[in-house]
Ligand SMILES: Cc1ncc(C[n+]2csc(CCOP(=O)(O)OP(=O)(O)O)c2C)c(N)n1
């Protein structure tokens with residue numbers, strides 16, 4: 001069989017394709033985004049779409065599943081919070097065509113707003129969850145999920161996480177097999193799909209019966225595997241934690257669970273008989289531990305030594321379990337002493353001048369999630385709250401209601417284009433309806449920047465690059481009843497400050513839309529074309545070393561210490577330097593410099 | 604019920620650099636080479652916000668049977684680093700007998716740009732103190748520039764690194780390069796590979 005090195009995400013896409021999936025819907029989110037991108041670029045048999053948010057993705061895929069088509073929805077862990085409403089009830093209606101929801105966790109919060117453990121959703125919704133540990137299992141489990149879904153009439157959760165989704169390992173490729181499920185909709189099935197109380201009570205019972213059947217299935221599930229080696233210690237584990245434990249303690253015995261919900265009670269009982277002591281190695285919550293303890297077992301170790309936050313690693317597993325016997329590697333250099341390298345807004349990014357303007361205005365900025373969240377970092381420090389996608393608009397409104405006239409002129413909500421379409425429209429409607437007076441700024445850079453450039457309803461293109469309708473934010477604002485709508489050029493700091501100040505001070509809802517400010521990495525929008533000069537340089541005759549331009553944190557600008565003076569005799573402690581390879585000529589620093597020391601460069 | 608397979612010898616390569624330096628291509632070349640050579644390969648990288656100039660690391664492992672995609676802290680056999688600060692950051696990860704290849708390039712992080720932190724001095728010396736002759740500094744940028752394209756610095760580094768694996772023939776590396784790169788880039792990168800190979 002042909003073997004290929006594949007990323008976990010690509011393997012999930014492959015598994016879905018081999019399983020005969022027809023419809024896939026997703027909203028991007030690290031570390032899950034590559035799955036749908038891979039489907040769109042590699043597998044023409046699957047129809048892919050970027051949904052505006054995860055709730056819509058689950059609804060789209062559920063509707064497709066109801067016709068008999070195999071379908072899937074894909075999201076990061078927090079996406080399932082957004083999609084929880086349809087998800088929790090599709091768990092009752094069940095499906096016709098196989099339906100898988102991929103949920104990608106992010107232990108250690110490499111790129112997320114929290115660190116929740118999605119296994120809890122499986123127990124909460126009473127649906128099965130599979131957890132692969134490498135790319136081969138990603139493919140195999142994704143395929144199996146559809147069989148399980150159809151056999152038990154249930155949505156199936158596939159849980160990945162950063163180290164599974166973004167790790168590559170060899171995968172044996174198979175062929176696509178079309179589903180044999182007859183297609184079509186049958187109105188007579190309404191009682192199964194209309195969740196009104198009389199029907200819900202029937203389905204409620206079904207859910208419990210289904211759970212019992214799934215428990216029996218878990219006992220035979222071929223990826224719940226016992227490996228009996230040294231019987232002194234047996235480890236119960238799943239996913240990538242299993243691999244870490246194997247790496248650290250290959251000699252021990254293992255019960256490796258491919259299905260983490262429901263649990264195979266009999267198998268667990270057998271394992272406890274076969275080994276003397278049981279250790280549970282799992283990342284994040286004591287999920288297996290709580291369940292296994294509730295079954296009445298005593299474990300040797302679990303969360304008493306294994307951390308319940310951040311990610312595990314072979315080292316952490318070894319260190320936690322060996323305790324004092326662990327010998328750490330020699331410390332040659334203290335990494336804490338080295339400067340960190342946090343991500344930064346790109347040179348020329350339109351978010352930079354906008355947040356600089358907000359900082360100068362001294363506004364309290366309710367922010368949202370996207371590249372612009374980076375504006376919270378020093379030295380800009382111009383974003384002061386951020387909890388989840390779309391929250392900025394409602395939070396600013398609530399703050400204004402609480403502050404009354406005190407808040408006028410001081411508060412603003414700032415939200416990216418993708419984020420606005422994800423969850424910002426409804427709260428903006430609320431501002432108008434409830435006679436609020438908050439100001440909302442949409443940072444329209446024509447793409448979903450942070451997660452790697454996915455199309456959305458405001459970009460004018462589908463995931464397969466077909467031209468399509470492009471949302472008009474001004475028309476949305478009007479339709480929701482916003483009367484004061486302004487457009488600004490974020491690169492013009494002075495006029496931005498004037499307009500934003502005016503709108504924040506108004507006792508009515510305002511909407512400000514950044515225009516002509518595409519993401520620097522969005523080639524088709526030719527972002528550099530609007531800049532007149534290819535790059536800028538420092539006129540060292542004039543630079544007084546006041547460090548004002550360093551405030552904007554452009555990656556092209558750096559400080560060069562060294563006593564000296566300007567041509568007209570002003571003493572200075574150093575000058576700044578612009579790296580011409582990095583500078584794109586956006587003129588933001590030019591507007592900040594008070595001494596006209598930043599001048600066009602000559603090629 | 605099954606018996607556990609023996610782990611056997613696994614080689615651990617740690618790649619580090621800054622977003623945009625082409626570390627991902629380098630690790631893909633390694634993957635292509637060692638997979639074709641018949642090993643099991645696992646590699647893990649954190650993407651997230653690499654595009655915004657953050658640090659990038661890849662854990663790369665090959666052997667007969669590999670479990671964890673992540674290398675155990677302190678178990679790195681080879682450190683292949685594309686930038687000085689990003690090499691010293693991982694010095695504790697390397698085994699005492701580990702081998703180190705560093706691209707002699709400084710890319711300032713924000714705190715250094717702002718004059719609020721010092722860029723570490725004498726990174727090469729810090730490594731030689733512990734690893735003696737096993738430290739190799741390569742002027743990847745300069746070599747690539749002489750070939751007419753700075754972008755090829757990553758392949759220069761791969762070329763230098765290839766010296767550690769005499770059992771792999773040059774053709775195997777070149778094949779991997781050609782599989783992964785567009786045809787118009789083949790000539791440049793093949794040259795970059797050989798220049799790199801000579802540089803170590
Ligand atoms: C519920 C949820 N889904 C997905 C994500 C992942 N995510 C973070 S920011 C973002 C979109 C950012 O795009 P945009 O608002 O256009 O801002 P930009 O990054 O382009 O500045 C996404 C999808 C998330 N954090 N939460």
Ligand code: SF4
Nearest residue numbers: 346349371449519520
């Ligand atoms: S990717 Fe785009 S939105 Fe993100 S920092 Fe760069 S220019 Fe700005």
Ligand code: SF4
Nearest residue numbers: 554583584586587589
């Ligand atoms: S013009 Fe100034 S702010 Fe803009 S990219 Fe160049 S150095 Fe940075």
